[in-house]
Amino acid sequence: GIPVSLLITLHSLQYAAPHVVYAGQSIELPCIAGGYPSPTVRWLKDGRPLPSDARWTRRLTGLTISDLRQEDSGNYACEVTNSFGSKEVSGQLHIIDPLRVTLSPKNLKTGISSTLFFTCTVEGSPEYTINWYRNTEPIFPDQHISIQGQHNDTLQITAAQKFHSGAYQCFASRKGHTSQDFSIILLEDGTPRIVTSFSEKVVNPGEPFSLVCEAKGAPPPSITWTLDDEPVVRDSTYKTSQYTQSDGLTVSHVNVSNPLIRDGGVYRCVARNSAGSAEYQARINVRGPPRIRPMRDMTAVAGRNTYITCRVIGYPYYSIKWLKDGMQLPDNHRQVLFDNGTLRLTDVQKGADEGTYLCSVLIQPQVSINQTVHVTVKVPPLIQPFDIPSTSVGKLIYIACVVSSGDMPIRITWHKDGQLIVPGPTSGVAIETKEFMSSLQISKVTLKHNGNYTCIASNAAATVSWERQLIVTVPPRFVVQPNNQDCIYGKAGVLNCSVEGYPPPKVMWKHAKGVGNPQQYHPVPLTGRIQIMSNGSLLIRHVLEDDRGYYLCQASNGVGSDISKSMILTVKIPAMITSHPNTTMARKGQTKELNCTARGEQPIIIRWERGDTVIDTERNPRYSITINKKGDEVISTLKLNPADRGDSVFFSCHAINSYGEGRGLIQLTVQEPPDPPELEVREVKDRSMNLRWIQRFDGNSIITSYDIEYKNKSDSWDHMYTTRNISPTNNQANIVELHPACVYSIRMYSYNKIGRSLPSKELTISTEEAPPDGPPMDVILQPMTSQSIRVTWRAPKKELQNGVIRGYQIGYRENGPGSNGQYSIVEMKATGDSEVYTLDNLKKFAQYGVVVQAFNRAGTGPSSTEINATTLEDVPSEPPQNVRAISVTSDEAVITWAEPPRLTLHGVLKGYRVVFWSLFPDGEWGEMQNITTTREQVELRGLEKFTNYSVQVLAYTQAGDGVRSNVLHIQTREDLPGPPAGIKAVPSSLSSVVVSWLPPHKPNGVIRKYTIYCSSPGSRQPAPSEYEANPEMLFYHITHLSRGKQYHIWAAAVTTAGRGNMSSKVIVEPAGKVPAKILSFGGTVTTPWMKEVRLPCKSVGEPAPTIKWTKDSDDSAIPVTADSQRQILSNGTLVLRSVKAEDSGYYTCTATNTLGFDTIIVNLVVQVPPDQPRLTVSTTSTSSITLAWIPGDNGGSSIRGFVLQYSVDNTEEWRDVFISSSERSFRLDNLRCGTWYKVKLAAKNSVGSGRISEIIEAKTHGREPVFNKDQPLLTHINSTHAGLNLQGWTSGGCPITDMMLDFRPKGTWAWQSLKANSTTQLFLSELREATWYELKMKACNSAGCGNQSFQFATTDYDGSTIPPIKSARGEGDDVKKLFSIGSPVILVTIGVALLFIIRKKRKEKRLKRLRDAKSLAEMLISKNNRSIDTPVKGPPQGPRLHIDIPRVQLLIEDKEGIKQIGEDKAAVPVTDTEFSQSVNPQNFCTGVSLHHQALIQNSGPLIDMSDIRPGTNPVSRKSIKSAHSSRNRYSSQWTLSRPSQSQSTASARTLTSDWRTMGSHGITATESDSYSASLSQDTDKGRNSMVSTESASSTYEELARAYEHAKLEEHLQHAKFTITECFISDSSSDQMTTGTNDPADSMTSLSTPSEPGICRFTASPPKPQDYDRGKNVAVPIPHRANKSEFCNLPLYMKTDPFFRKQGELHDPCPAVPPREASIRSLTQRAYHTQGRHKTLDSAKQQALTLGHSGLGSLGAGSGTATLPQRTLTMPSSNVAATASTSSTSSNPTNSGNKMGGSRDSLLESSSSALGRLQKQSAGAYSKSYTLV
Secondary structure, eight states: OEEEEEEOOSOOSTTOOOEEEETTOOEEEEOEEEEESOOEEEEEETTEEOOOOTTEEEETTEEEEOSOOGGGOEEEEEEEEETTEEEEEEEEEEEEOOOEEEEESSEEEEETTOOEEEEEEEESOSOOEEEEEETTEEOOOOSSEEEESTTSOEEEESSOOGGGOEEEEEEEEETTEEEEEEEEEEEEOOOOEEEEOOOOEEEOTTOOEEEEEEEEOSSOOEEEEEETTEEOOOSSSEEEEEEEOTTSOEEEEEEESSOOGGGOEEEEEEEEETTEEEEEEEEEEEOEEEEEOOOOOEEEETTSOEEEOOOEEEEOOSEEEEEETTEESOOSTTEEEOTTSOEEESSOOHHHHOEEEEEEEEEETTEEEEEEEEEEEEOOOEEOOOOOOOEETTOOEEEEEEEEEOOSOOEEEEEETTEEOOOBTTTTBEEEEOSSEEEEEESSOOGGGOEEEEEEEEOSSOEEEEEEEEOEEEEEEEEEOOOOEEEETTSOEEEOOEEEEESOOEEEEEEEOSSSSOOOOEEOOOOSSEEEOTTSOEEESSOOGGGOEEEEEEEEOSSSOOEEEEEEEEEEOOOEEEEOOSEEEEETTSOEEEEEEEESSSOOEEEEEETTEEOOTTTOTTEEEEEEEETTEEEEEEEESSOOGGGOSEEEEEEEETTEEEEEEEEEEEEOOOOOOEEEEEEEOSSOEEEEEEOOOOTTSOEEEEEEEEEETTSOGGGOEEEEEEOTTOOEEEEOSOOTTOEEEEEEEEEESSOBOOOOOOEEEEOOOOOOSSOOEEEEEEEEETTEEEEEEEOOOGGGOOSOOOEEEEEEEEOSTTOOOOOEEEEEEOOSSEEEEEEOSOOTTOEEEEEEEEEOSSOEEEEOOOEEEEOOOOOOSSOOEEEEEEEOSSSEEEEEEEOOOGGGTOSOOOEEEEEEEEEOTTSOBOOOEEEEESSSEEEEESOOTTOEEEEEEEEEETTEEOOOOOOEEEEOOOOOOOOEEEEEEEEOSSSOEEEEEEEESOOOSOOOEEEEEEEOTTSSOSSOEEEEEOTTOOEEEEOSOOTTOOEEEEEEEEETTEEEEEOOOEEEOOOSSEEEEEOSOOEEEEEETTSOEEEOOOEEEESOOEEEEEEEETTEEEEOOOSSSEEEOTTSOEEEOSOOGGGOEEEEEEEEETTEEEEEEEEEEEEOOOOOOEEEEEEEOSSOEEEEEEOOOOTTSOEEEEEEEEEETTOOOOEEEEEETTOSEEEEOSOOTTOEEEEEEEEEESSOBOOOOOOEEEEOSOBOOEEOTTSOSEEEEOSSOEEEEGGGEEOTBSOOOEEEEEEEETTOOOOEEEEEOOSSEEEEOSOOTTOEEEEEEEEEETTEEEEEEEEEEOOOTTSOOOOOOOOOOOTTHHHHHHHHHHHHHHHHHHHHHHHHHHHHHHHHHHHHHHHHHHHHHHHHHHHHHHHOSSOOSSSOOSOOOOBOOOSOOOEEEETTEEEEOOTTOSOOOEEOHHHHHHSOSSOOEEOOOOOOHHHHHHHOSOOOGGGOOTTOOHHHHHHHHTTTOTTOOOOOEEEEEOOOSSSSOOOOOEEEOSOOOOOOOOOOOSSSSOOEEEEOOOHHHHHSOOOOOOOHHHHHHHHHHHHHHHTTSTTGGGOOOOOBOOEEOOGGGGGTTTTOOOTTHHHHTOOSOOOSOBOOBBOOOOOGGGHHHHTTOOOOOSSOOOHHHHHTSOHHHHTSGGGSOTTOOSOOOOOOOHHHHHHHHHHTOOBOOOGGGOOOOHHHHHHTTOSOGGGGGOSGGGTOOOOTTOOOOOOHHHHGGGOOSHHHHTOGGGGGOBOOOOTTOOOOOOTTHHHHHHHTTTTOEEOOOOOO
16 A cells, blocks of 8 residues: 655645635635545544535545635644545634725715715724725825724815815725725805896885795705895795705795885895805885885994995985995995995905995985994904924923904914813813913823814904814833733733833834743744734734743834833643554454554543544443553553454544643554445336446445346346456446347446455346337328328338337428428327328428328337328419409400419419409499409400499419409490480470480480480471580470470480480470479489488479379378478478488379379388398318308398408407408318307498397317326336326317426425426436325316326336335234224214214204195195186196206105115105105105216206307307316205286395206296296306205295295285196106107206106296297207207208208208297197196196197197106186187097196207107106195
8 A cells, every 4th residue: 555645735734824815705725635545534623523514615636615704714624544644734714804895975966165074984804994085195184184083984074175076085904905985075166146036126005026036055055035134024024935946946935915115125135055155135115205214333344345225215216325424435446336225345444444324315306315324344353373393291382372463352262173172180271361362381291182273263253263283192101011921832822912102102022932041032923823913912823832932022102212021931732642553454353453652741641532432441342442651651552352344433542631632543444345236227228228336335445346247037147147347437337239128137246355245136127118110101192182181001010110109200391392391290199000190281282292100119210201292272372463454445344464473373273263343323333243264364345334343353273263353443435325314395384395304324424415406397497406404404494486386305415425325205385384294203212321312303384383292101102291301392302311221112292283293203212231141150170160141131232241250259359351242151260279269240231331240159179188098107117217108198189289297206295397398208307216206297278278197106226116105014003003993983983873863853853844834835725726716636737947956966865764875876756754644645755866977978068048149059068168067056046026017027035045056037927916936047157057956855945935035025815836846757767758859958958868767846937928038049959850840940050960860951941931930839849748647627728729720739649748747838818719629629648738848948859759658657656746
């Protein structure tokens, strides 16, 4: 071996200088060691092992300490030890806090003359000095600046001036470390200045005035007011206010509300602050007789300015003059007279300006008033400057302060440091003051007299001062003298020496070695180990033997002589170990001796420790200790017999005496063969595995090698494989060339120089699967649509699968131009040997290349050969480009265009289609026409002349028409007009006629004029006369004709193209007496609604005819009368305002006079917005909904288009889609999968948008993800990792978008969350080995989220599984087990007994309530029998509301005890014997309906009628919405109400019951004067209608309570309340309801086979007139309807394939008028029952024959049947007049029939139930009870 060696970068142990580091930094204490065996490093702090702290890091190069703190200071030792020795090095570490300086205030802005204080706060070590700087220049005290505080930490500036502005810095320094902070000071001239003032004015007495004065300054000034030098006091006359704004502006107001003459004068505002003052004044004159206020004498200060105001009041006056000594002022440059009469004296002088001044005011010519004022001038004192010399303690000092000028008397005082000096023995100061001087005398100066001395002189004029500093020096003296003392070697020692003086003395230490007389002193070297403290004492941090001897403490400060004092330091040696082995070796089982030598002050005690435990030889005989003395040394020997593994520790020998303790550390190493390594598997692959091991104990000898052995688990170790001589530097190895999916056993050995270890624990390992080696086979592509291709293939060959094929990856890419060539990948799960997948959302008519890869848990195999296929053609997605239209002639146009972009054709272009239609002037559209061509141009011929046309062009492929182009408008050219549409000519006089005409039907242009031709056949004029008429005028008056001559008259229209064809000729003869004729024409007039329409009826005749308008109504004509909407003008025109649809019709105008009459007929057509379309859903997919509709009435105007609006069901954000008028269906694309949508549609015509259709709802395909429990959760698991199989999630048809996982060890609280991006496999890492975990998985798509929870356990380190979590067993487990079993049994027994007692008491109470209810029923029955003429032989008949009690698990009691109703029973009746005996045969029978889960799945939940929406299937929707809430409880209410004459029901008292059910419509009793019981409407609660209930007895109780409420009503004797109860069947009745398609089931969806026994609670029906409310509501139920039922389905349900039979393509419904159909749908709801229910009397039987001739056939032949308790009674009061008795009497079977159904059902019963009903009649029975 190699002894340990140290490469120490610290100083030697004995003279190590301390490291000084600042807190918060990091440091590395170096300690680099070498040796063999590798040495062990141990760090000590202050003799103790380092405590655990994350800031300390042990490295190969030393100890690193981060984020240093004060407590880290101390002595650090590094001990390095191996088998052949040990070494140690130590050093001192001193941590000091870094200086941190804060200067406040930070930034300051103030005015000149302010007093400023700066505070410098220093954090860190107290040993620092402070220096002040301004603008980087040092600051020295002067008359403005003083530096105060113990550390000079306060800077004061008094009467700051402008030059004091700048940047102030405070520097704190300590041993080379400096920190600073700064502050910016800005000093402004803060002297106030007046910024806003008032001007001189004249006011009348009583006229209020206001004065304002605004001033600025720093600090903000305050403003005072004076009037003629008298303060303005706030009172009833003067109102003053003052405030300061945010910008420092001070505003002050004086308001005088009712001024008098005395309120006039000079007003002055004075602004003052610490920097000075400013003032402004102006005169305010109040009209009145002038006079002068008495003026007081004034005092002025020499050298300053003063103002003398003439206090004149009243106005007006002529002038103000000032005189002094008879001379008018001003008479020199220092005098100024202002306009307001104020006299200013500048730089006042005592001799010249002192005296009496006369103010003279001229108030009238030659009339003046005078007033005098005396001015006295005072001179301020002036101090001669003086200085104070420095002095020393004990000396005399004399300071004189002399005033050289100033008015007497002058008062002189002295201040020290701002405080008044009081002379006397206390202060040691004497003051002698004379008339103009004062002296300060100190007879014996002491240190306390240091400071600033100020002389202050004051008189009546002013106060002045002069300040200087007195500095007193003090020689040094000892406060604490040095004394002889002892110090202990290695410890810290302080040699005390403290001095004082001024300036502070400097201390120096000297040292002389030896203990005799000191020979020569030398200065003590100040290192890190030795320092002089702040008080002068000497600190030795680590005392050494060389430190003994004489020490001298010497002090001096330059004042007087130096002082010194010597002392002797004696060093005491503590006990220490001088010799011991650092390390030593031993073999396990051998004897070993350890020796240790110590020296020091006697006596010395040696103690041995093993680790941290003192060795006691008496308790442990393996150890023995012997001690020998040799000179001043003590030798101790520890003997171990024999050495054991546990002795491989540090042994220490401790030497102890009165002065300390020494320690020797010995590391003993006991060697032996190593322990076997701990082997674990890091990674297992298909053909290799990675092993890792940990060598826990090497036997204290270096590991030389490792051996690994492995074999097949089924083989013995004789057939093993071996990997030998693995390097000891490795701790892992790879084993390769293994077989996939094979199980291996592995073990391991380790070696050292002593020998070989035992074998490690065997591990059992299974290799992983390998990716498939072969591609899928027989890949075939088949295009399905324009955007989908179906891919089929077979799995790879079995021998190449390398495991279970989990799924496939289908890669596809577009092979056309412009594609990037990259594959898009989709995955699917494997389903078998043959697979199929459809690729969606592909490009249209594009070629795709497809490859398929198989994958298993290990990965993905090779891909198949790429196969190409092209998607099918589709319609072009863009219209032709550059569409242009050119009008060639008046009936021909040319349309040109360019081909759409190639990428938008989506197929082979077959041609183009041009769609065009005309637009008439009245806004109507002509017939839509189209022309097909293959060219890019088409000629449109045969167009209407001068007509606007709309043109669109589209391209089409084999798939159909593409998108139309934008509408292009074109107008054909003008042409010759057609003939006028009509012409009339009537005589108007003996020589004139009036001609009227209609415009041409085809103007073919803009009519420019009309030409009227007039000719007489017998005249000699060959050419007819021509007259021209304005185009706006449609009549012409021809004059100058001959009497008695006939004239031919005709007309023609003229456009810019020329004159058109002639009209037909009319013959007219002028006459004097003319019968009434109408010039206006009849015909059709079309107008939009809400417009004003004028129907002209211009007439002629002699005498003048009268006009009358009529409107045709059925077979009569109604005269049109004038009102607010209609008016007949004087010219016969009928004016209709704001026309509506009802104004349409034929209007006749009749003109009449005595000679005849004439009429015209006008057909008025009012156009209105179109009616609402009928919107339905035709098909849905995962991303689209296809809608179809039938337009309503177009309102008299052609439909221009449709507006489709849609939104997500739970939002109101509607989106609009405009659809062409020719479309009758539309597909909404790009919708969210598995989402409900609301859709509505409206049509538009020329008038506007019509009514919106009913909102329908539709849902895209898809549902939330579900985890397939057949799929395994884990793909693989080991001790730290788990692979999750995410392919177990089925998407529900919608792609999974989010996958969240939460897992935690079982029994802990905190969950770990993980979000998965992949949908195939996910790995959980860093798991705990051999631990059970809880796992929650959540998968979400657009339809919702699915949740799944699991538990799994990681394996042990050797790959073995762990058992489920069990509690640990102890010695008393058998007793605990017996107790754990017995306790529940005892508790259950007690619980059952208590439950029996409670139930028995409840039963007694319930039976009592039932008896009360029975008594009440008997009373009501008897009352009812007395109140009606015809007794009722059974329960009242009529439609019933059926309330099904859903599947629950209940405890129902009977007379024999308690029965448990499980989920395998549909219904179990519970009867009460007492009721059977007392009321027979009307016995109460209670029960519940219990629905199987299968029944719920097939039939769906109960349906709330109030929630049905057009176009939706409420059954399927509610099946989804309530799939997980079938056990929810919802409260309902029974309401007793009494209908009035005007309405069917009226609200009454409401009683909330304990049973729950769906919302429903009201139920009305059959009598007109009755009460009704109804359920409260609750749409939201009705959505989840599967509800639970308690036993039926509680229902009776509630009804009894409801009846108690009803008794409070006024007309109780007429109230009728009906309860019909259940029927019970035996086991043969299971066929009774099989296939029952009763309309009542449409509410509950109970159309599937039911279990034996059903109890239903029924109540009375509504009145017959209420049937119209619900007769048109269709409730689909989940069974196939027969033909009669199909006829009653609404249109949107007829289109559903579910309701159509195969091959039934025609409509099976005959055409039935709506009124007859509604009666037929009602009357066909007949139901048969067995003879036990023949409860109808003859009157009621006759009532069943109303309304339809075929009603009599509703017997056995009609094939309708239902459950026997469902009844229908039709009131005879409504049907007696139409009753026919022949149809029912002919069939005896029908005499007992009851008609049943639900008021809201239109779906009829099936005809197959009658036979089954007859089969079970022998075993079934039912009982009905009536509570009246």
